[in-house]
Amino acid sequence: MKPTPALASALILTASRLVGRAIAVDPRFPPTGPFKMTVLAPDQPAIHYSPVKASGGYFYINKPTNSTCGDVEPILDGPTADGGALSTYGDGREDTQQTFLDISGAAGGIFSYLGPLYKALTFDHIADEFSRVAGDDISQLYYEDAGWLACPTGNDPADGVYVVYADKAYGHAVGREECIPFGIRTDAVEGEGLRVCEYL
Numbered sequence: 001m002k003p004t005p006a007l008a009s010a011l012i013l014t015a016s017r018l019v020g021r022a023i024a025v026d027p028r029f030p031p032t033g034p035f036k037m038t039v040l041a042p043d044q045p046a047i048h049y050s051p052v053k054a055s056g057g058y059f060y061i062n063k064p065t066n067s068t069c070g071d072v073e074p075i076l077d078g079p080t081a082d083g084g085a086l087s088t089y090g091d092g093r094e095d096t097q098q099t100f101l102d103i104s105g106a107a108g109g110i111f112s113y114l115g116p117l118y119k120a121l122t123f124d125h126i127a128d129e130f131s132r133v134a135g136d137d138i139s140q141l142y143y144e145d146a147g148w149l150a151c152p153t154g155n156d157p158a159d160g161v162y163v164v165y166a167d168k169a170y171g172h173a174v175g176r177e178e179c180i181p182f183g184i185r186t187d188a189v190e191g192e193g194l195r196v197c198e199y200l
Contacts (some may be wrong), residue, residue, distance in 0.1 A: 008115040029134060030188050031133065031134035034188070034190075037051065038187055044082070045059050047162065052164060054066070054113060055116070059074075060113050060161060060163055062159075062160045086098075089200060090099070097113045098114045099128055099130070099156055100112055100126055100127040101126045101127075102124065110163060110165055116199075129143055130143055139186045140185055144168040146167045146182050147167050151176075160194040170177075
């Protein structure tokens with residue numbers, strides 16, 4: 001039986017926490033430092049290995065990033081395996097944009113960032129339940145120790161654009177059956193690849 005992405009993610013998370021820091025970490029996928037997000041959905045070739053991008057305050061798959069750097073893959077920084085907050089990369093000098101899960105009724109657990117829609121967090125924005133866990137050859141981003149959902153945007157289904165929700169925070173009464181479970185691999189960004197951008 002082939003494991004689902006959610007099961008594979010859970011196994012990696014459990015194993016890495018059991019072994020702790022004894023795991024030899026692949027330098028491409030460390031547990032800390034700036035990173036880009038890559039979709040892991042082996043049974044879904046339309047999105048597998050696609051970058052997760054940012055536009056209008058939300059994270060998407062197959063939609064161009066809207067930023068001061070153009071259509072780039074967003075660079076994020078944080079959290080550790082112990083959990084915490086996640087923000088855009090700011091090189092220690094620039095302002096960063098906080099990411100969060102918007103669990104308000106209309107948003108229903110959508111993966112979001114400050115800037116275009118909100119200038120500050122509100123009571124229904126959860127910003128401290130992210131974790132980043134490294135195994136021996138991969139590191140992944142989680143929300144409340146679980147994976148993610150790629151859900152059609154509601155526009156033309158043929159355009160292949162999906163908006164990202166946290167699996168555990170998904171709160172819409174309908175529509176979950178149309179979403180694709182997936183994992184987010186965190187790929188290290190170093191040197192000349194590091195760019196400070198504002199995501200619009």
